[in-house]
Amino acid sequence: MKYITGDKQMIKEINKSSILRVIQTNAPISRAQIAKTLNLTSATVSSIVKELIDEGIVKSLGSGTLNGSGRRPILLMLNNNNTISYSVGVHIHKNGVEAALVNLLGNVLKSSHRDFYKGGELEEQVIEAIHLVMENAAQRNIIGIGIGVNGIYNPSKDISLYIPASNMRNHTLKEKIEAEFHLPVYIENDTNAMAIGEKWYGNAKTLENYILLNIGSGIGAGIVINGKLCCGAGHAAGEIGHICVQPNGLQCICGKRGCLDTVATEYSIIREVKSAINRGTKSVVTELVSGDPRKITIDTLRQAASLQDACVLDVLKYAGQYIGIVVSYLLNIINPQAIFLSGSVAHLGEPILSYIRENALAFSMDESSAGVRIEVSALMENANVIGAASLNIQNRLQPDIIA
Ligand SMILES: [Zn+2]
Structure with missing residues (x-):
């Protein structure tokens, strides 16, 4: 305090x-x-x-x-029936924009999801997504707009924005959105926002030291130490997807080689399954996509894993091992009370979580991992927009959690 x-x-x-x-x-x-x-x-x-x-x-x-x-x-x-106070949560991810109207209990009342379209400025596309969820909500008291953005965003500069996959840089989102809606706008890295959301609405309510791992199209960590978000000197802390796990590995989007991202993102896992099938490995995935590997999605892999498909389970073991090793680094460095996992890869469930846990515990010191919980975020698929919405509450009511 x-x-x-x-x-x-x-x-x-x-x-x-x-x-x-x-x-x-x-x-x-x-x-x-x-x-x-x-x-x-x-x-x-x-x-x-x-x-x-x-x-x-x-x-x-x-x-x-x-x-x-x-x-x-x-x-x-x-007040569960509070019809007075709402907040808007927006997630800008690598392919598009999700927005949601969220009440103070963290319940999503209305949402929209649009892919980026060509010819529209990022700011315009975000404003359109917000209008969609604010339609017919004029009578409601919206306390603000929270935006979780994929990539690096430095709130102290307000204009520094980099979405790696889209190569979008230096957008002045905050100013334009505040001017459009006349509401306070808070922007954070999406994974940091999810970590704050876990504190308000998930399983971290009583925790002071925990980490939210977002494993989907990229891999990041929102790190909370002694009740405060750890953002780093340039607001780029938690970029664990770019920790090297294979020095001679594949080229990563960041320009380095062998990053965790190259073996454990949704894209990397799908690539490995395709590659195994191309090498002649038998898999139920082939039937699930009617022989067309272009149709393989993360949902296909979830289905195949639930059918105990050896090919998919092998790939998940491979990815889970590397994620677990990086989690062991986090345990040794931070010694958190809990690691919460979110994102499309985490939602594959036990088939990959068991490998993550096993390796995290095997490669960390017993003292660093004693009692640690490693579990999926309670906010599930809505973690991004709820996390973004919680930025309003966090910034207005308890700003001291943010470094
Ligand atoms: Zn990288």
């Missing part, structure tokens, strides 16, 4: 965000329990809780069990 003096409004905002977090994490909870947890006076808690109830963010749940004074305390929780 920052040490702040003299600014009553700021202290109030920090207390409000802390109270909201305690309610979200521990609901149902009474005012007295909140005061005890945060070491605040009961008058402060009562006044802020009244505001949160008036704003429709928190609601009373009825009476709890008798306390020491013989009274039944009123229990509080976040």
Whole structure:
């Protein structure tokens, strides 16, 4: 917690965000329990809780069990039916833009997904995607727009944006989108946004040291240490997809050789399966795509893995081994409480997770991995847009998590 003096409004905002977090994490909870947890006076808690109830963010749940004074305390929780406050979450990935209207509990109410089209500026395409989910939502109070962007984005410069696969650089997204919607706009690297989303809406609510691994078209890590996002000096921390695992391996999109990305992204895994089939390895995949390897998708591999297809399981073992080795580095360096996995490759489930876990534990020190949870993110396929939406709440209510 920052040490702040003299600014009553700021202290109030920090207390409000802390109270909201305690309610979200521990609901149902009474005012007295909140005061005890945060070491605040009961008058402060009562006044802020009244505001949160008036704003429709928190609601009373009825009476709890008798306390020491013989009274039944009123229990509080976040308002599931809150029709007042929403946030828009946007994910800019290598092929297009996803947008969603998300309520304060992290539920997606409406979403849109469009591939990039030729001739349109990135800013225009993002604005169009946001309009699609904000249609008919004028009566709602949208607190802001959060954008998770694939690649490197430095919030302190606000204009530095690089989407590697699309080779898009230096877009001034924030300014243009704020001007269009007259709402606050927060932008982060997509994996960092997912790590923040896991804190608000996933399984990291009570954790201070954890890592979100996003394994899909690329591989990245959102690293939270002592409750704060670790962004690095140039906001490029967590680029674990570009850790070298094969010094003489394939050329990577970053220009180096043998990066983890070259063996374990969705594209790399599909490439390896195609290559095995081309070498004559028998696989149920051939039947699933009616003999046309161009039709192989990550869903085809999920189906084949569930049928115990040896060819696909071998490729997943190969990729899972390298991911697990890199996870072992993270365990040794960071010693986190948990690693949460997200992205299309993580959603292949146990067939690859078991290899990731096995290798992560085999190649890390026992002391560094003791008690660590390695599991799929609770936010599943919506992790990107929910993570982006959570940037609004994070920045407005608890900015000190962001370095
Ligand atoms: Zn690379």
